[in-house]
Amino acid sequence: MNTHVNTLEEGAEINLQFEKRGGILPVVVQEYSTGTVLMIAYANREALAFSLKNKEAAFWSTSRNELWIKGMTSGNRMNLEEILVDCDQDALLYKVTLTAGGVCHTKGADDTYRKSCFYRRLNMNNPHLDFINEDE
Numbered sequence: 001m002n003t004h005v006n007t008l009e010e011g012a013e014i015n016l017q018f019e020k021r022g023g024i025l026p027v028v029v030q031e032y033s034t035g036t037v038l039m040i041a042y043a044n045r046e047a048l049a050f051s052l053k054n055k056e057a058a059f060w061s062t063s064r065n066e067l068w069i070k071g072m073t074s075g076n077r078m079n080l081e082e083i084l085v086d087c088d089q090d091a092l093l094y095k096v097t098l099t100a101g102g103v104c105h106t107k108g109a110d111d112t113y114r115k116s117c118f119y120r121r122l123n124m125n126n127p128h129l130d131f132i133n134e135d136e
């Protein structure tokens with residue numbers, strides 16, 4: 001194994017690989033208390049710095065090309081409990097506590113924000129890949 005890879009994967013130094021994907025890292029967001037995967041987003045250096053400083057989940061909006069502090073308009077903010085870095089230092093895992101509601105911008109049948117963006121499950125027994133809606 002080359003020295004750079006060994007240092008990156010096994011070393012104690014943080015060397016996040018922002019350049020690998022044009023300045024952003026994918027971020028998996030997981031509920032701290034339950035382990036439920038809530039969403040996937042992206043962070044650049046600015047979003048990560050905001051998150052660390054404020055202990056609140058922030059991301060880089062790839063569609064709006066701007067800092068996105070989750071919950072600024074919906075009120076469904078996420079307190080940041082922990083950040084994990086994957087082995088290649090090219091992805092992050094935010095463990096969060098929800099302050100209210102859910103994280104998804106879509107609403108369920110009860111007209112409230114869904115807790116997770118992952119509310120549909122593929123029916124793996126159907127070759128046409130039908131969805132099974134988890135909240136119905």
